[in-house]
Amino acid sequence: MEKRVGLQTVKLEKKPKILAATSIVGPKEGRGPLKDFFDIILSDDTNGKDTYERAESSMMYHAIKESIKKAKLKEEDINYMFAGDLLNQLASSNFVARDLDIPFVGLYGACSTMSESLGIASLIMDGGFADYAIASTSSHFSSAERQFRFPLEFGSQRAETSQWTVTGSGAMVLGLKGDFPEVTYVTTGKVKDYGIKDANNMGAAMVPAAVDTIYNHFKDTGFKPSDYDIIATGDLGKVGREITEKLLLEYGYDVRGIYIDCGEEIFDSNTQNTASGGSGCGCSAVVTCGYIYKSMLQGKIKRALIVSTGALMSTTSSFQGESIPGIAHGVTIEYKGGK
Structure with missing residues (x-):
């Protein structure tokens, strides 16, 4: 196990490159301090869809498609897509995978899914099992709120320790060549x-x-x-x-x-x-x-x-x-x- 360092860490030999990354956020996030760094800011958090869950899937779909385009690749070039979300049975990610011609591995790490998907994609590539892979995840304030807390119409008062679920999706395309992070x-x-x-x-x-x-x-x-x-x-x-x-x-x-x-x-x-x-x-x-x-x-x-x-x-x-x-x-x- 030469690649293992200590008890929980792996040092990657091939050092997978992040060829492209795309971030999509909702209107509230687009008014925040980091607004200048996001690729796409939605004007409507339904993104033209008839449900918040479909809106969430559409964000991930477009983040992945845009990242593939930026990397100058095609769907068939990607060996694996690693993705997950907060909804029951990974609904957002599964429906995105349905519309993409990419082998799919669904992950659930709750809000840790970005580094989980990026880490697993990198390990797979370092092991020689893929030339290109995608790591992605998403969440939506309204879809998460009504699944985990209260109906949106309830209008519950928030505690000082509470947090606001981000409406957004990120996707990264990993490869093995080029001058990239x-x-x-x-x-x-x-x-x-x-x-x-x-x-x-x-x-x-x-x-x-x-x-x-x-x-x-x-x-x-x-x-x-x-x-x-x-x-x-x-x-x-x-x-x-x-x-x-x-x-x-x-x-x-x-x-x-x-x-x-x-x-x-x-x-x-x-x-x-x-x-x-x-x-x-x-x-x-x-x-x-x-x-x-x-x-x-x-x-x-x-x-x-x-x-x-x-x-x-x-x-x-x-x-x-x-x-x-x-x-x-x-x-x-x-x-x-x-x-």
């Missing part, structure tokens, strides 16, 4: 559960998994926070980001100054009424495919650690009084080029 390490996370049951405080529920994955990534690789230009968790929000910083400091890792949370960055909570920040599969997807990927191409970021975070809950488990397990997967992306 490349995936160099994959740290697969473990499920962590510290007994939090409050569905309005998912950031705190996911923190243990995020801290564990980042800590073990450093331990496995020997990297220090200073070896990275940016470390980004997926959707812990303001509350979760603050706890993560404190816990990592207790482990001896001071990530302040280079650490961001995608959920905190995507919205202006003061003006957009998003409480602790954004959440959802699309949160880390659009920030990674938009802000981080484009900043790497511009030479502003040389090495990034993307740690998408997921709350492994369901409506059934919550009603039964179960706690909320968390998961986080880490992917290192490096690029020595740039303008």
Whole structure:
């Protein structure tokens, strides 16, 4: 097992390249602080469809198609598509795969799905099983809200710790040749559960998994926070980001100054009424495919650690009084080029 580094990390030899990335967001996200980094901003969060679920699928479909086009490839060139979402039975991803002529592997990692799909796609390519692969995910405020919380018409009041599910989709096309940002390490996370049951405080529920994955990534690789230009968790929000910083400091890792949370960055909570920040599969997807990927191409970021975070809950488990397990997967992306 020469490629394994430590207990949870794999060092990739072929270093799959991210040939293209596309981010699509809804109107609210398009008015946020990162609006200039998104490829497509919808004027209507139904995207011309008759249901929010169909709108979500349409976002992922167009993110994938646009990424393939940017990479100057065709559907038949892609060996695998790795994708998932928050809806029951991966409805959004399955219906996208139905309309694409690409072998499909459906994944469920809740909001960790961007780094999960990117990590698995990279491992498959490093193993010599594919020349090209796609990693993608999506979420939609309205489809997730009525599945996991309340009917949209209910208009429930939000707690300060609650988060706003991002309407968005991101897709990446990976290949083995060219001068592009490349995936160099994959740290697969473990499920962590510290007994939090409050569905309005998912950031705190996911923190243990995020801290564990980042800590073990450093331990496995020997990297220090200073070896990275940016470390980004997926959707812990303001509350979760603050706890993560404190816990990592207790482990001896001071990530302040280079650490961001995608959920905190995507919205202006003061003006957009998003409480602790954004959440959802699309949160880390659009920030990674938009802000981080484009900043790497511009030479502003040389090495990034993307740690998408997921709350492994369901409506059934919550009603039964179960706690909320968390998961986080880490992917290192490096690029020595740039303008």
